[in-house]
Amino acid sequence: MSASISTIGAFRHGGRLREAMAAFPDAPRPWLDLSTGINPEPWSGQRAPADALRRLPDPRELAELETIAARAFGVADPGRVVATSGAEAALRLLPGLIGGGEVALLAPIYGGHAESWAASSPSLVTSPEDPRAVAADVLVLVNPNNPDGRRIDRDTLAALAAERSDAGRWTVVDESFGEVAPELGVAELEIDRLAILRSFGKFYGLPGARLGFLIGNKVFAQEFRALLGDWPIGADALALGIEAYADAAWRGRTRAWLATQAGAVDTVLAKAGLKPLGGCDLFRWVETPDAHGLFTQLCARGILTRPFADRPDRLRLGLPSRNDFNRFERDIHAVTS
Template sequence: MLDHGGRLREAAQRYNIPLADWLDLSTGIAPYGWAIPEVPAAAWQRLPELDDGLEAIACDFYGASMLLPVAGSQAAIQALPRLRRMGRRVGIVSPAYAEHAEAWRREGHQVIELSEGAVERSLDRLDVLLVVNPNNPTGRLIERERLLDWHARLQARGGWLLVDEAFMDCSPQHSLAADSDLPGLIVLRSFGKFFGMAGIRLGFVLAEAATLERLAQLLGPWAVSGPARAVAAALLGDVEGQRQQRERLNIDGLRLAVLLSEHGLAPVGGTALFQLVGHYQAVGLHGYFARRGILLRLFAETRCLRFGLPGDEAGWQRLEQALKEMPQ
């Protein structure tokens, strides 16, 4: 299993700090969200129904013409490589969420990790290009026009452009969702990050009908639980709640960037949900914060730390105090 943020129980045991005493900034998931809407009893008692309106509501939210709900975008990440014949050449703009490369390698494909600048000279030799946009962990956004140009070149040879937009909800103007019905273009969206409900395990695949049909057959029936469908339909339809959440996250993302900069940790990138800091003592700083019960996401190979958002004012004050007392 690859390393991820959010392993709070493991950190609690390692540092001998009770679970309830931690400030978890390791995940890049919204630390606040909606009150959970009431789930109809039938959602618990019956198998999920596909005519409950979720797909139409989600299409309106994302601006897509068709999509497939899945049990978290991770389910699609693991399944999509099985829709291509083995041995395909798959370029991944790196650094990126590590599960993508792992999934394609596992299914027998040749994975080539590329810098963004190397894509142009490599594109005509690829069968699939995978881009995380905004990037995780750097926050880098690639403009829509450039992505659509890459897609056109790939699709002309039967290739795919796969875009993971897990962190796109606070900047939807940059999304390729409206173009996702184009052949050879696949867009992944995460529900849990923006709505602050990672435990619901829900995501969406936006693509042309033929691709969605093949993926649905591979994943099988009832891929998403009835309660998850009911909760998601309610929240995806709450336009005013989404506006407020987007505004709050954008404000807090800027607040985090400013706070870190004021204490000598100016971010090298980020999104509304996280900020990435590069530091030659990243490993030591990760340990310093952990000993104070503040969990960060460490990228040891690149000497970077990812800071997520505190969920309340007490969390902000706790982080600020730790920054003030940080060893020079």
């Protein structure tokens, strides 16, 4: 069982579908990938036209995207919003720009943050009030959190970031799941040493577009933009982002549907004895005595979820689409009854 999990690489992050298919060749197809916390019913706009793929991206299109995204994020000055090839790319570059010193990560936390700050030997803390967090030159947190859905309310986080900035300390807030919890967002706040990450792929359901954003004070945003160069993203990311971020009506409908679908998933999980302990409207974080065993049983049925090496009693599950919901309900019942 554990060999299958390590073969898939599922302990590192979700989305290893081809590895899962190789490890479980007899599983039913198509697979249902619930390992990543991505909207299963994506925005359905147009990709870039053929002529856009035959030329370099136009700087005016990049500026247009950043302006439209800024409006969607509630940021008054689009000069503070920098498009990147995914939030992952941005978080990997931050240590080089912000610098070293003492680093604290609010744990549990997405593994990419731990990897990107590894050279600083970061402290893992469970509260911003931990003395190591208070003293750290850089505090990194995710809100709402991945994988457990922990939430820090906006006013508390704003006060924390402002206080830390006044003391010459940085706060990095990863809002990759922020679209389903807009009330938590701090992107509109221009605080000197506050850097915010946003993801396109999760809420809009198009992670393959590789689009994300860094939001910071205007000077820091300019430095980050210069680091990326003239063409930080491709034509498809530009085309999809410009249309999707302008579609406020779709955003509202999708937030409502995801909340409803998450509630339906909770009902299925609770009936199976897997009552969620946390999560957000894109994923659920559940407790079960043998989460690794449940992961393997679901893989055998062609359903990929997300296990954790350090928490053998926890499993994260994304949401199924409308069309896949009955299969999800049937197979969860089958492996837990």
